[in-house]
Amino acid sequence: MSHIDDILRGKLEQQLKRIRETGEKDWLRELVEWLIQELLKLEVTQFIGAEPHERSEERKGYRNGYR
Numbered sequence: 001m002s003h004i005d006d007i008l009r010g011k012l013e014q015q016l017k018r019i020r021e022t023g024e025k026d027w028l029r030e031l032v033e034w035l036i037q038e039l040l041k042l043e044v045t046q047f048i049g050a051e052p053h054e055r056s057e058e059r060k061g062y063r064n065g066y067r
Helices: 003-022 027-048
Strands: none
Touching (some): 003 027
């Protein structure tokens, strides 16, 4: 597995644990929303070539927020 897969798996486990603990009724909607946001963050990080606030010579652009 890649590093990104490991990161996503860990975050997903944390999110599922939080959902179980809070007993949210609309857990599927929240889980899907969270997963899409995480995938978008990873995609932007790969495209730009740097993490948020990271200084890098290989950086291809800048982040200016998102919706």
